[in-house]
Amino acid sequence: MEYGRFIVLEGGEGAGKSSAMKMLEAYLPRENTVFTREPGGTPLAQKIRQMLLQEAVEGAHTNVIEEPIEISPLTHFALFWAARRAHVEEIIAPALKAGRNVVCDRFDASTWAYQIWGQEQPELIPLFRMMREHFVIRDARPYLYVYLDVEPEVGIARTKRRGIENEFDKKTIEFYKRVQRGYREFLGSYPCRSIDANRPEPEVSLDVLEVVMSALA
Amino acid sequence: MEYGRFIVLEGGEGAGKSSAMKMLEAYLPRENTVFTREPGGTPLAQKIRQMLLQEAVEGAHTNVIEEPIEISPLTHFALFWAARRAHVEEIIAPALKAGRNVVCDRFDASTWAYQIWGQEQPELIPLFRMMREHFVIRDARPYLYVYLDVEPEVGIARTKRRGIENEFDKKTIEFYKRVQRGYREFLGSYPCRSIDANRPEPEVSLDVLEVVMSALA
Numbered sequence: 001m002e003y004g005r006f007i008v009l010e011g012g013e014g015a016g017k018s019s020a021m022k023m024l025e026a027y028l029p030r031e032n033t034v035f036t037r038e039p040g041g042t043p044l045a046q047k048i049r050q051m052l053l054q055e056a057v058e059g060a061h062t063n064v065i066e067e068p069i070e071i072s073p074l075t076h077f078a079l080f081w082a083a084r085r086a087h088v089e090e091i092i093a094p095a096l097k098a099g100r101n102v103v104c105d106r107f108d109a110s111t112w113a114y115q116i117w118g119q120e121q122p123e124l125i126p127l128f129r130m131m132r133e134h135f136v137i138r139d140a141r142p143y144l145y146v147y148l149d150v151e152p153e154v155g156i157a158r159t160k161r162r163g164i165e166n167e168f169d170k171k172t173i174e175f176y177k178r179v180q181r182g183y184r185e186f187l188g189s190y191p192c193r194s195i196d197a198n199r200p201e202p203e204v205s206l207d208v209l210e211v212v213m214s215a216l217a
Numbered sequence: 218m219e220y221g222r223f224i225v226l227e228g229g230e231g232a233g234k235s236s237a238m239k240m241l242e243a244y245l246p247r248e249n250t251v252f253t254r255e256p257g258g259t260p261l262a263q264k265i266r267q268m269l270l271q272e273a274v275e276g277a278h279t280n281v282i283e284e285p286i287e288i289s290p291l292t293h294f295a296l297f298w299a300a301r302r303a304h305v306e307e308i309i310a311p312a313l314k315a316g317r318n319v320v321c322d323r324f325d326a327s328t329w330a331y332q333i334w335g336q337e338q339p340e341l342i343p344l345f346r347m348m349r350e351h352f353v354i355r356d357a358r359p360y361l362y363v364y365l366d367v368e369p370e371v372g373i374a375r376t377k378r379r380g381i382e383n384e385f386d387k388k389t390i391e392f393y394k395r396v397q398r399g400y401r402e403f404l405g406s407y408p409c410r411s412i413d414a415n416r417p418e419p420e421v422s423l424d425v426l427e428v429v430m431s432a433l434a
Contacts, residue, residue, distance in 0.1 A: 044268065044288060044292065047264075047268060048268075051261065051264060051265075071261060071303070072302065072303070072306050074302045074306075074351065074352060075261065075299050075302045075303045075306070078295050078296070078298040078299035078302060078348075078352070079295070079296070079299040081295040082292050082295035082296040082299060085289065085291045085292045085295060086288070086289070086292045089289050089291075089292070123351070124351065126347065127347050127348065127351055130343065130344050130347055131295075131344065134291065134340070134341065134344055135291060135295070
């Protein structure tokens with residue numbers, strides 16, 4: 001049986017990734033496409049996601065809220081790879097092997113853009129490459145990255161309109177500018193379609209749909 | 218101020234590590250020695266430890282027992298490094314910097330022995346070395362590894378006498394033989410004192426105490 005194709009959707013804050021995922025879920029054939037997201041996708045990865053996002057962890061039948069935990073860039077880096085590997089082994093690789101296509105909301109390019117560029121850890125570049133070889137390339141090599149390239153100011157204004165409460169100061173804008181540079185750098189080296197995500201979300205989503213449908217054709 | 222010294226205690230199943238740690242805690246001066254263990258030592262690392270050991274996770278005020286999660290060797294590998302880094306940043310490096318000595322029950326040699334040798338992932342050796350550079354060497358370089366070298370049959374018989382319920386079949390013995398080979402390989406390259414742990418535990422613990430005291434003198 002032929003392997004499925006692995007499509008990764010990437011983008012910074014407010015790039016319109018969620019809307020694009022909804023569009024893909026609505027129009028791609030469900031029977032041979034798996035939709036998933038990172039971090040998450042498996043029980044273990046979900047636990048790690050909770051730690052990473054410093055979300056309040058709720059006991060299954062209670063409202064126990066735990067203290068958020070400070071996580072350093074290096075710890076983040078390793079946790080993301082752990083969650084990614086669980087996700088690859090349990091969801092992505094088996095689906096590809098069974099001939100199904102996989103569309104994933106964020107993957108390794110996010111680690112590159114956020115941990116290495118956003119959090120300014122350039123010394124991790126060789127380590128990133130080696131982790132990628134071992135954790136991704138052997139059984140979950142992305143066929144195409146679709147990158148929603150949004151200017152940080154535009155993306156952040158968009159999330160503000162959605163009423164997401166976040167502090168977006170100058171430091172935040174600079175962080176997302178580094179993330180954007182990181183994405184552009186990463187995606188220049190891999191099979192990628194970059195989409196101008198500064199336009200209205202429906203247009204962006206339609207472009208994503210077109211690009212992904214032609215990649216899967 | 219002078220940096221403290223970082224002592225790591227290592228050993229396979231039933232080597233007598235816990236008894237030796239108790240001896241060290243009883244006789245080393247508390248005011249300038251930090252005792253810790255891996256995985257664990259910080260809230261984050263503790264959460265990771267729970268996942269790694271597939272322990273039942275209990276909500277703070279409940280008895281919610283979650284399903285144990287299957288964790289693959291690669292995911293294990295990344296999770297151990299994540300927990301290790303949190304532990305280094307929050308406990309080990311600050312103590313060493315403040316001039317306190319640190320005695321840690323297990324550290325990176327365990328990942329080497331269990332994940333790479335025990336779980337037979339030799340292709341991870343270059344990755345291990347690079348992770349070690351980034352996660353350990355810069356601020357938590359071990360001054361001495363003390364390795365309790367026990368024959369798997371002896372160690373396993375010892376844990377059986379303690380009433381620990383585990384299945385110890387031929388496969389398990391072979392696993393611990395690989396772990397032992399891994400330790401010997403690792404410790405041949407680093408500052409290490411190997412102690413014959415096939416003897417009665419009190420003798421072993423006394424030897425550990427002597428070695429550690431002279432290292433810290």
